[in-house]
Amino acid sequence: MMSPASAATPLPTPPLLNPTDEDEEDEDDQLSEADLAEMEAARLLREQQIGQRPGTLIIRDDALPPRLILTSYDEDYFHEHEYASYDELLHFFHKHPEKKHWIDVRGYRDLDLIQSLQADFRIHPLQMEDVLSDYQRAKVEETDDGLFLVSRMTEFTRQLDIEDDQLSIFTGPNYVLTFQDDYDDCLEPVRVRLRMGRTNLRRHSPLYLAYALTDVVLDHYYPTMAAIGDYLETLEERIFQGRSDRRVLNRILHVKKDIVRFRRLVYPEREKIAELLRMPDEDVPEEIKVFFKDCYDHAIQALDLAESYRETVSSLIDLYMSDQSNRANEVMKVLTIISSIFIPLSFIVGLYGMNFQREGPNGQINHLNMPELYSPWGYPALLALLAFIVVFQLIYFYRKGWLTNK
Template sequence: MGYTVTDREATRQAREQQVGQRPGTLNVREEAMKPRLFLMAYDENTFIEEEYTDRYDELLVWLRDHPELKHWIDVRGYGDLALMEQLMHDFGLHPLQMEDVLNDYQRAKVEVFDDHRLFMVSRMTDFTRNLEIDDDQLSLFTGPNYVLSFQDDYDDCLDSLRTRIRSNFSTLRRRPMLYLAYALTDVVLDHYYPTMAAIGDYIEELEEAIFADKRPRRLLNRILRIKKDVVRFRRLVYPERDKIAEILRLPDEVMPEELKIFYRDAYDHAIQALDLAESYRDNISSLTDLYLSDQGNRMNEVMKVLTIISTIFIPLSFVVGLYGMNFQHDDGHGHVLPLNMPELYKPWGYPMVLGLMFIVVMIQLVYFYRKGWLTNR
């Protein structure tokens, strides 16, 4: 996937919206890609695939000359406002809905035209090498013999569906046009699972890194970043679930009952994706607590070593401090002052004090060992 609208980017776009602008005004981002037009026309016995980039008039003629076929018109890129307006006019799209397409950061939703055509929005997701959720908008318009799709990038997650359509044995080519809209939604939902699997693997790596002897740098930042991505993923899946639930409530003349069974299966997939997201969110919260707890334990180990070292040197400091006091041995007239450290002038005074200090240290070490402070007990 290419250009992706993050939460921060969406906030920036919201700030740049012109206040008081007429509803339905179409705007194209400066960085939007040049539109490429792809057509898949098929029925049970026929399949034609062609790119019509820079040949929109020929595409329109083809559609009008072959009403007996089913058509998937895939528009990738929004960087031509005139073409977007022409598509809106030729396919009878409402300006407000076309505005939602070009704004490119809509929640998943479904809307019904007066003539029972549908407008649907889904969010395609991927877990990128930069270890973050990448999502793009997929907008669908259904018609009597076509599905018109819009996306802002040339790459997507729909290649598996294109392969199915190309197959001569595909049941998709025998089903009504609304089934293609379902299939597109289902592929988007199915692609949530590789995204969640990649997130799950990354969470396991973070958990192992917590207990590693040599931790990666900024480990807590990585944990908090993946937590943010999981929360964002949940915000993407919730509207998708609500959209499918709304489709299931549509009357049979809009969504036939024989197709609702497929959307019920898609609804189950959305629920499973949400359950995974909830589970991962709880795992990451536990991971954060585990990291902080382990960090506290490591700090305690450091403080334990420092405390032991300090405890050993406290009596030694007392001894050397005591013998560092400068009391005179005599009163200056030859009279010895017996209470003023006479051992300072003993021949073996210095070695005796060193021996005393050594004995004190050994007694402390034996005591610490028996208490288990020098081991991991």
């Protein structure tokens, strides 16, 4: 049975991030009600798992209804269909044991379905518990039929957060079984390659499909890091243009948290692939290890980018603090110049504010007690003196470059 290839969905592009002065007030400083509800649900789920028997399957309240997509293929055959009934999917799977199959399960809400999959594909209860926990670090384990791999799919959102979803992969003699809790993913390029016809995906074993899924997850790290890099450049330009404020620092710290989180996601991915490369050829053939070595290189590059961006964030924080210090110095310079101008004026005014009596107790005239106060030109002369001092100081400060940025 041949089914027509559906239209390919383009790979999601990183968001265009360009914070401006007209941005609304940051909502990062305050958690929304949805964020608080999500944190509370996660806390309750963790508490619910405390003390449970190992291998206990717990479905989250916000889990999506499951969707079952079966892709069967070989070099000359391709069949892709979404099944409403698991029994129909299983019937087609057993009817074509000579084909290679990719069973994609999206959504975990149906516990009976999960238990049926666990029984039919001989999945260990602890491994199925890891699938449903949805916060496992990247890893690889051996199973009775093949391998169990966990990867983290990432995306940098317009809300400046790194979203990551778990992709669980089970391999068998003629199948790959994947689990994910969301309907959207980054695996569409693999589906497109399967629909294209005579490709390596069609010719190689199902383990090669597991490699292709791992590889596209790793490749999707680069748009995430590219979006972070573009945003860091935008923040840097904003600081250099003198438009930095407290919100800029909040954004820098937010991105720093995202980069640290991203590094925590990528580092286990590198260790997982390194463990795959160390497995015996009976589990991972040498011709497949060659491709996983390429994945290992991608993981190393992603880690290098994360380290580079972490240093960039530290430099941005130093740059921001230096900019704020320079601004404070500019303010202090202005205040110092104003104080310097008024210090001699205050001295002169204070000097003439002293109450020396012109006439003594016996009526005699004290000619040395500020006689200029009684001169007809005393007050204008004093004003002229004060104006001369101000002008002289301004000229002096200007020639020194203190009134300019030179």
